[in-house]
Amino acid sequence: MFDSIGWAEILVIVVAGLFILGPERLPSAAAWLGRNVRKVRQYATGAREQLRTELGPEYDELRKPLQDLQGLRNFDPKRAVSQHLLDDDWNKPGNGGYKANGYTDPAAPAPAAPTSDSPPLTKGEKPPFDPDAT
Template sequence: MFDSIGWAEILVLLLAGLFILGPERLPSAAAWIGKSIRKVREFATGARDQLRNEMGPEFDELRKPLENLRELRSFDPKRMVTQHLFSDEPANGTKPNGYTPPPPASTPPASSTPPPLSPGEKPPFDPDAT
């Protein structure tokens, strides 16, 4: 639950609570917050267990997309780009976007460059390309 909150943030919150609530009411406020969090967790666990009992095996199928979303929370674009740029191609020869490189040609293709235009000659015009 406190994955993204560090000790410095907790200390700042405690100091702010101490100044706002005062030393007399701070322990009771912390106890109330703890009880509230415990109740919310119990409600969530009870609801999950009730859904699991009512839905049966369909509940696991429902949770699969949620687990995929949870994996996306740990997505690091910098790591993914570095991995794809500097790693070798997969064993099946396809890239992540589905591109399969053509097999190497045994003979180089003949160059099909058109001859240069004569002075005053108009270049070919392709109306579909404009």
């Protein structure tokens, strides 16, 4: 129950309760809170057991998607992004050594230069010029 609440937060709640309720009523309020939390837990456990007995094997099938969703609770976006961008799976032989972020592996073969159909220029020959391309 206290997964996300630390001891500092509990201490702040106790001190605030001490100021709001006073030292006379604080023990009885804490006892009342403890009893009600225990009742809620018993109701939740009873409802879960009742569902388990009524649904039988279908209960486990119903729980699986909920457990998958709880697995997403531990999702770390920073790790996922860095794994996606820097993972070596992008450096496959059919990928030309390129990764999604543009990194080229030095061990990967360099991509071939584009080939043209025109023969190479001879000495003193001017390259073709296209005024529309500039």
